[in-house]
Each structure stands twice: as structure tokens, then as C-alpha cells.
Amino acid sequence: xxxxxxxxxxxxxxxxxxxxxxxxxxxxxxxxxxxxxxxxxxxxxxxxxxxxxxxxxxxxxxxxxxxxxxxxxxxxxxxxxxxxxxxxxxxxxxxxxxxxxxxxxxxxxxxxxxxxxxxxxxxxxxxxxxxxxxxxxxxxxxxxxxxxxxxxxxxxxxxxxxxxxxxxxxxxxxxxxxxxxxxxxxxxxxxxxxxxxxxxxxxxxxxxxxxxxxxxxxxxxxxxxxxxxxx
Amino acid sequence: xxxxxxxxxxxxxxxxxxxxxxxxxxxxxxxxxxxxxxxxxxxxxxxxxxxxxxxxxxxxxxxxxxxxxxxxxxxxxxxxxxxxxxxxxxxxxxxxxxxxxxxxxxxxxxxxxxxxxxxxxxxxxxxxxxxxxxxxxxxxxxxxxxxxxxxxxxxxxxxxxxxxxxxxxxxxxxxxxxxxxxxxxxxxxxxxxxxxxxxxxxxxxxxxxxxxxxxxxxxxxxxxxxxxxxx
DNA sequence: CGTACCTTTGATGTGAATCAAGAGTAGTGG
DNA sequence: CCACTACTCTTGATTCACATCAAAGGTACG
Numbered sequence: 001x002x003x004x005x006x007x008x009x010x011x012x013x014x015x016x017x018x019x020x021x022x023x024x025x026x027x028x029x030x031x032x033x034x035x036x037x038x039x040x041x042x043x044x045x046x047x048x049x050x051x052x053x054x055x056x057x058x059x060x061x062x063x064x065x066x067x068x069x070x071x072x073x074x075x076x077x078x079x080x081x082x083x084x085x086x087x088x089x090x091x092x093x094x095x096x097x098x099x100x101x102x103x104x105x106x107x108x109x110x111x112x113x114x115x116x117x118x119x120x121x122x123x124x125x126x127x128x129x130x131x132x133x134x135x136x137x138x139x140x141x142x143x144x145x146x147x148x149x150x151x152x153x154x155x156x157x158x159x160x161x162x163x164x165x166x167x168x169x170x171x172x173x174x175x176x177x178x179x180x181x182x183x184x185x186x187x188x189x190x191x192x193x194x195x196x197x198x199x200x201x202x203x204x205x206x207x208x209x210x211x212x213x214x215x216x217x218x219x220x221x222x223x224x225x226x227x228x229x230x231x
Numbered sequence: 232x233x234x235x236x237x238x239x240x241x242x243x244x245x246x247x248x249x250x251x252x253x254x255x256x257x258x259x260x261x262x263x264x265x266x267x268x269x270x271x272x273x274x275x276x277x278x279x280x281x282x283x284x285x286x287x288x289x290x291x292x293x294x295x296x297x298x299x300x301x302x303x304x305x306x307x308x309x310x311x312x313x314x315x316x317x318x319x320x321x322x323x324x325x326x327x328x329x330x331x332x333x334x335x336x337x338x339x340x341x342x343x344x345x346x347x348x349x350x351x352x353x354x355x356x357x358x359x360x361x362x363x364x365x366x367x368x369x370x371x372x373x374x375x376x377x378x379x380x381x382x383x384x385x386x387x388x389x390x391x392x393x394x395x396x397x398x399x400x401x402x403x404x405x406x407x408x409x410x411x412x413x414x415x416x417x418x419x420x421x422x423x424x425x426x427x428x429x430x431x432x433x434x435x436x437x438x439x440x441x442x443x444x445x446x447x448x449x450x451x452x453x454x455x456x457x458x459x460x461x462x
Numbered sequence: 463c464g465t466a467c468c469t470t471t472g473a474t475g476t477g478a479a480t481c482a483a484g485a486g487t488a489g490t491g492g
Numbered sequence: 493c494c495a496c497t498a499c500t501c502t503t504g505a506t507t508c509a510c511a512t513c514a515a516a517g518g519t520a521c522g
Contacts, residue, residue: 428511
């Protein structure tokens with residue numbers, strides 16, 4: 001379903017981080033890349049592993065999560081194509097604080113730290129992009145902390161749905177279709193909920209006519225109404 | 232109680248971020264610095280403000296927090312001398328996601344973004360330090376998310392106390408004295424607790440002989456025992 | 463020394479987790 | 493194509509950790 005031979009420079013050049021790099025810079029990166037195929041359920045990194053580079057998702061889906069004593073786990077992030085992770089651990093002498101596991105058959109690129117440091121040395125624009133990337137990551141984590149701390153479970157679900165609307169800017173009041181990127185239990189964990197609670201919230205929202213749920217397909221009947229939803 | 236005239240280059244050179252800079256680089260930064268005094272309870276930045284630089288705490292104490300509809304707020308971070316904030320917003324075109332307020336009479340330096348970008352352009356080591364700094368910030372936020380999601384209130388308090396032990400490495404079993412950096416209600420909010428709950432947890436830990444509380448002074452009687460505390 | 467705010471303590475309430483069955487739904491192999 | 497297993501998802505009953513409400517000390521400070 002995917003070409004066997006990868007055009008790595010092309011993939012790299014499509015990433016925001018690596019845009020506008022000279023061909024020879026891309027070539028240097030390419031030589032430090034390793035392809036990594038990952039089966040569904042396969043572990044990519046353990047919590048505690050050392051990082052000697054970072055990962056880019058080419059296709060598939062990866063979850064980052066904390067393990068927990070009682071077998072349950074807390075999903076921190078669900079990553080799709082063109083997203084990357086592990087940059088921060090690469091810049092510190094710290095082990096991975098989370099583990100990474102394939103949610104489906106996936107392909108990743110691992111980019112060794114040496115050429116990244118080399119690029120940083122030579123290319124100030126690249127450094128700026130890297131800083132911007134980490135800053136965005138920081139920002140969304142801060143948002144998560146806000147969400148977990150001051151919003152109810154239903155508000156978190158609503159927020160999640162609205163975030164996954166194609167466009168929620170402006171006074172758009174129409175209806176939108178969303179396809180959940182993965183199983184409801186994983187999404188529940190991402191939202192710090194049990195699957196049971198998520199199911200009940202979907203049920204309530206449906207009962208109020210705000211959404212329609214059919215498997216992974218969710219229709220938001222009225223975006224504005226949903227946005228004004230505050231228990 | 233503090234000297235009126237500040238030796239800004241000295242202050243800057245003591246920050247991890249700015250170590251090993253050449254005198255002329257420090258001078259460039261100095262010219263972009265503005266001193267900012269802040270009274271207790273005074274607002275430094277509103278949530279939503281734009282950032283045109285970042286802040287360094289020289290002395291005093293600052294809290295970063297989210298406002299909330301019902302007057303209550305969620306404290307994200309308590310900053311003391313030599314700590315900085317606002318770097319991430321500076322690298323993005325985003326407003327502050329939190330507000331900043333003085334917890335006591337404080338002095339800060341505001342460092343304009345222009346010379347920082349300039350330094351990034353010229354000094355790869357500086358860029359590395361900046362990246363390392365943001366990475367550390369990211370890491371501790373991830374830790375916070377872990378703490379909020381999978382640890383009970385008592386475990387969060389215990390974790391906080393242990394983090395504030397002088398040294399918790401090795402098999403040290405001795406007792407330690409901690410002085411809480413600010414009021415219990417602010418610490419409660421930082422730990423995502425109500426003041427009532429924090430008070431009760433301190434009470435319980437005292438009743439079990441694990442700690443002694445006297446105002447802001449807390450004695451940990453047995454570090455190992457406290458660390459093994461899991462409700 | 464009084465006002466304003468922290469902190470403690472107790473009684474009560476509640477949001478979401480947990481426990482416990484079912485009801486889809488999906489892959490597997492005969 | 494159908495049974496068989498294994499999940500994932502839903503639904504209901506119950507529990508529990510923590511918040512909320514209320515009121516009484518403490519403590520700091522003008």
C-alpha cells in the first residue's frame with residue numbers, strides 16, 4: 001500500500017522543521033536517518049530509554065503514554081504523519097519520560113542527533129525553527145494542563161471535538177463530520193477519562209441533539225451550540 | 232534591602248542561559264534590558280498579552296497561573312530568583328496562555344526579543360542553551376501532566392515535599408527541614424488541590440509521624456518512609 | 463488592637479472511577 | 493460462511509476521593 005523505496009529527502013523537506021534546507025543539508029540528514037517499521041501494539045521506546053536522536057512519523061499512528069503501576073496507562077499524545085517526537089529528550093541528558101507504541105502499522109524515521117547538532121551549528125534559521133517547534137510543544141502542554149485542571153470531563157470532550165473540526169474560526173454554525181483517529185479507549189485516556197465516562201458523555205451529548213455518534217464517525221450538528229456547552 | 236544600582240551584566244552572566252558569553256554580547260543584552268519592579272499582588276502580564284521578550288526574576292517570587300471563570304485560579308508555576316519565563320511565547324506568535332503576578336515584592340529584568348534573536352544568529356552555543364532550557368521546561372511540564380493524571384492528592388503532596396528536599400539521591404534516610412516558599416493556598420493550587428485538602432493531608436502525614444508542620448516549616452522525619460508512602 | 467487574610471476542622475455533596483454484565487464488532491481458522 | 497475468540501463499547505449500580513460549604517481559630521500587619 002506504500003512504496004517500498006522511500007524518498008527520504010522529499011519526506012524531510014515536507015516537514016516544517018526542515019523546510020528551506022539546502023540539498024546538501026538534506027543529504028547530510030538523510031545519511032543519519034534510519035527507517036523503522038512498527039507493528040500495531042509494538043513498543044518503539046520504553047520509558048527510561050536514552051535518546052540519541054528523534055523520530056518522525058511517515059505514516060501510521062503512535063501513542064506516547066505513561067505506564068502506571070496498575071496496568072492502566074495515561075496517553076499523553078497521539079501522533080500522526082509528519083509529526084515528530086523526542087527532540088526535547090535529545091537536548092537533555094534525560095531518559096524518555098514516556099513510552100511510545102504503535103497504534104497501527106507505522107513507519108518512522110529516526111534522525112540521529114549528530115547531524116542535527118551540526119545543522120544547529122551552521123544554520124541559525126534551523127535553530128529558530130527548532131526553537132519554534134519546541135515552543136509550540138510547550139504551549140500545547142500548557143493548554144493540556146489548563147484543560148485537565150479547570151475543565152470538567154464533558155468540557156474536555158467537547159473541547160476535543162471542537163479542536164478536530166476542520167475550521168472552528170468565525171461564526172460558523174454548520175455541522176461537521178469528524179472521524180476519531182483511534183479507538184475510544186485511547187481517546188478517553190488522552191482526555192484523562194475512563195472509557196465508561198467517555199461513552200456516557202457521548203451518550204449525553206447525543207441525547208441533547210448536539211452530536212451524532214456512529215462508531216468512529218461523529219457528526220457535530222451545531223458547532224456554536226456545542227461550543228456554548230458548559231455543564 | 233537590595234542595592235539600588237544593578238550590575239546587569241553580572242546578573243545575566245550568572246544565568247545558565249547566558250553563561251560563557253563574551254563581554255560585548257552581555258553588553259548588547261544589557262542595552263535591551265528593562266528593570267521591572269513588582270509589588271506583592273501586582274499583575275505583571277495578563278493572559279492574552281503579547282510577548283516581545285522574556286523575563287528573568289532577580290529577586291522576589293512570581294506565580295504563573297490560569298484565571299478561571301469562578302474567581303478561583305490554577306497556579307502553574309512558582310518562580311524564584313534566577314528563573315525565567317516567557318521564552319516560549321517569544322518564539323511563537325501567540326499570546327501568553329497564563330498571567331503572571333508577584334507573590335511578594337520582586338524585581339525582574341525584561342529582555343527584549345531583538346538581541347536574543349541576534350544572539351541566536353551568531354552564537355550556536357547560545358542556541359543550544361536556549362534549546363536545552365526549553366527542553367527542560369517541556370520535561371517538567373510532562374512530569375506535571377504525569378503527576379496530575381496518575382497520582383493521588385496525597386502522593387502529589389509527598390512528591391512535592393521530596394522534590395524540595397536538599398538531596399534525595401542515594402539511600403539517605405535522615406530528616407530534612409523544608410521551608411515552604413509561599414502560602415499554603417498557592418502551593419495547594421500548584422498541586423491541583425484545595426487549601427482544605429492540603430491541610431488535611433498535612434494533618435494525616437503528621438498523625439502518621441512522617442512529617443512535622445509548623446507554619447511554613449516542615450520537617451521530614453524519615454525521607455525513605457515518606458518516599459514509600461503510597462496510599 | 464482590630465481588620466483582613468490565611469489555615470484548620472467538620473459536615474455534606476458530587477463528579478467521575480470502579481465494579482459488573484451485556485452487546486456489539488472484528489479478526490481467525492475450520 | 494459460520495462459529496469462536498477476543499476486544500471494544502455500552503449501560504447500570506455502587507463507591508470514593510476530593511470539592512464544597514460553613515464556621516471557628518491563627519497570624520500578620522496597618
